Amino acid sequence: xxxxxxxxxxxxxxxxxxxxxxxxxxxxxxxxxxxxxxxxxxxxxxxxxxxxxxxxxxxxxxxxxxxxxxxxxxxxxxxxxxxxxxxxxxxxxxxxxxxxxxxxxxxxxxxxxxxxxxxxxxxxxxxxxxxxxxxxxxxxxxxxxxxxxxxxxxxxxxxxxxxxxxxxxxxxxxxxxxxxxxxxxxxxxxxxxxxxxxxxxxxxxxxxxxxxxxxxxxxxxxxxxxxxxxxxxxxxxxxxxxxxxxxxxxxxxxxxxxxxxxxxxxxxxxxxxxxxxxxxxxxxxxxxxxxxxxxxxxxxxxxxxxxxxxxxxxxxxxxxxxxxxxxxxxxxxxxxxxxxxxxxxxxxxxxxxxxxxxxxxxxxxxxxxxxxxxxxxxxxxxxxxxxxxxxxxxxxxxxxxxxxxxxxxxxxxxxxxxxxxxxxxxxxxxxxxxxxxxxxxxxxxxxxxxxxxxxxxxxxxxxxxxxxxxxxxxxxxxxxxxxxxxxxxxxxxxxxxxxxxxxxxxxxxxxxxxxxxxxxxxxxxxxxxxxxxxxxxxxx
Numbered sequence: 108x109x110x111x112x113x114x115x116x117x118x119x120x121x122x123x124x125x126x127x128x129x130x131x132x133x134x135x136x137x138x139x140x141x142x143x144x145x146x147x148x149x150x151x152x153x154x155x156x157x158x159x160x161x162x163x164x165x166x167x168x169x170x171x172x173x174x175x176x177x178x179x180x181x182x183x184x185x186x187x188x189x190x191x192x193x194x195x196x197x198x199x200x201x202x203x204x205x206x207x208x209x210x211x212x213x214x215x216x217x218x219x220x221x222x223x224x225x226x227x228x229x230x231x232x233x234x235x236x237x238x239x240x241x242x243x244x245x246x247x248x249x250x251x252x253x254x255x256x257x258x259x260x261x262x263x264x265x266x267x268x269x270x271x272x273x274x275x276x277x278x279x280x281x282x283x284x285x286x287x288x289x290x291x292x293x294x295x296x297x298x299x300x301x302x303x304x305x306x307x308x309x310x311x312x313x314x315x316x317x318x319x320x321x322x323x324x325x326x327x328x329x330x331x332x333x334x335x336x337x338x339x340x341x342x343x344x345x346x347x348x349x350x351x352x353x354x355x356x357x358x359x360x361x362x363x364x365x366x367x368x369x370x371x372x373x374x375x376x377x378x379x380x381x382x383x384x385x386x387x388x389x390x391x392x393x394x395x396x397x398x399x400x401x402x403x404x405x406x407x408x409x410x411x412x413x414x415x416x417x418x419x420x421x422x423x424x425x426x427x428x429x430x431x432x433x434x435x436x437x438x439x440x441x442x443x444x445x446x447x448x449x450x451x452x453x454x455x456x457x458x459x460x461x462x463x464x465x466x467x468x469x470x471x472x473x474x475x476x477x478x479x480x481x482x483x484x485x486x487x488x489x490x491x492x493x494x495x496x497x498x499x500x501x502x503x504x505x506x507x508x509x510x511x512x513x514x515x516x517x518x519x520x521x522x523x524x525x526x527x528x529x530x531x532x533x534x535x536x537x538x539x540x541x542x543x544x545x546x547x548x549x550x551x552x553x554x555x556x557x558x559x560x561x562x563x564x565x566x567x568x569x570x571x572x573x574x575x576x577x578x579x580x581x582x583x584x585x586x587x588x589x590x591x592x593x594x595x596x597x598x599x600x601x602x603x604x605x606x607x608x609x610x611x612x613x614x615x616x617x618x619x620x621x622x623x624x625x626x627x628x629x630x631x632x633x634x635x636x637x638x639x640x641x642x643x644x645x646x647x
Contacts, residue, residue: 112288113515116141116258118505119277119292121265122319124152125241125491126474127298128248129498130505131257134296137506140257141290143280145264145299145585149249151314152300153475154494157241158355158427160233161495162488163198165220169230171195178489181227181386182454182482183612183625185332185632190480193461194489194496201495202234210247212236223360225487227386233488238357238427241491263288264585265318267523268295268326268470269515275326275470276513279523281588285581287523289515294469294508296501297323297457301475302596303336306450307542307549308351310339316589317596319476323457324595324637329466331478331632332455333596334604337485337613338554340390342449344408349435351449354428356487358411358444359383361424365394366410366443367402373409388484388613391448395554398447408447413439448554452490453596454481454613455603458634463501466636469508473501479632483612483625530587533577537590544571544590548597556604557618565601568594603633606642 117138120131128149131142145151164171174195179186206212206220212234213221225233236243252259262283269277269289277291302317303309324330341354359365365383367373377393378385385393394409403409413421418440421429425439432439456478463471474494481489544567551564572594576587610616611625623629631643 114290117293119290120296120298122298122300123148124300125154125244125494126498128252129495130296130298130473130502132251132255133499133502134506135255135257142257142259143263143265144261146314147261148259149245151312153311154241155245157491158238159357160235160240160488161202161491162232163202163234164232165199169232173229177227177229178486181486182484186482187479189461194480197496198492205244205247208247208251210243224384225356225360226384227486238355238425244491264588265322266588268322271513274468281585283582285584291513293510294505296505297472297476298474299476301453303450305548305593305597307545309450310342310351310353317592320599321592321595327467327637329458329634329636330456331458331634333599334607334614334633335454335483335612337387337452337454338391338448339451340387340394340448341411341446344406344447345445346435354444354446358428362416363411363413366412367397368404369402373397386484392615394448404445406445408445410443411446412443414441452485454485462504463497471501471505473497527584530576530578530584533575535574535576537576537587540571540574541590544593544597552601552604555615555617561601561605568597599635602640603635606633
């Protein structure tokens, strides 16, 4: 656990998904850049798993102002308008970057990038590469990264952000051998992804342990709207070991129909106009309600049916879904899929400016670690655009940060050495604690919420966070840190959810009666930091 000699760089990027890799590529233009990955660069995180598409205004008849309005309406008007404007305005140019770097998207009959319909969009603007869009983007970014001067450090986790006074000046990182290394930097970009692994059923990879939220919170950053957790409407429910695996929104974009066990296409009761292409919060609540009221399957789901589509359409447009369900023994060309909501994306996160600057100087952020872009509900196709728009903005802003000579505080290093050493003396299995945490969050802070359940869940989270985790070998140390970060993320979600006395977007409070809608809500963002927590009250 001895801290080794420090590594110095101009920009440190923490996280190697789509946002982190894009940020590192941009920062490298201005000085020495280090990209830190808890897994293998390009393999972990959610970008490579993203199936649906990338929203961008490309056609006559569409406009960035329309994309922005769709995003604000879909986000229940809790988005930061400046961030939404940046997303809509920059997304086409960032898509063009990817294409010029070699990304291959599906093409329309006229040879242009094809676009499909996605939920909450007033016009088809979702660009795609079959149902493996994120994989195509990630492969393209990795080729670009390999041609840069970025230094990659892999299978190493950031465990604390270094500070010189109020300024963030690097990070303490832990490698798989259990050694702590300080990395000193003029600027740090947090792009560590989300934390939906706090829930028992989730689409996220195992790396989604909320590291960015926890690191930022401990460093004094302000986070907003952490209660806004998106439950993707369609995750697999059977077989058991496939629970939560994403069934892309592209299935509904291509014409998939949601059917209950009474044979009804039930979205007609919840959003007669948009049906299956309503926003994710509406569709997820509709499915949850159908199951709760006894119209779900014996496995707790509903049917998603594409058997009315030509087989060749399914084979060409949904090849990953076809192969995935064939492995489950289901041929989606001939029989429906069984689906239910699954924890997918955290819309809240660190508060940023359009350039990615967070509240502590020297700390930038992008990707799912950030709040404000998606408001109370993210539209499908906006996340991949988000990674590229704000990855570029944060990386560029960090790269332009002035060079400084930072001082590493020995007391901060020693505190982390004691924290890591204590894991060898602990008694609790990190996997066991994580399982208890996930069950508690799923039951008490999931799609349906009330004050009593949230308070019970918060108390359980605090109890679990205090348990002494045990590392059997040095390789388990990073796992222990990840579980602690999940506990911190869960605490932020529960505390923020208790602050918001309304149903809005993904936040469904069953114990609150309200007379307002999203546009007339008396509440704004929730704010939480080590200095305290509050909710904005809007004045008429």
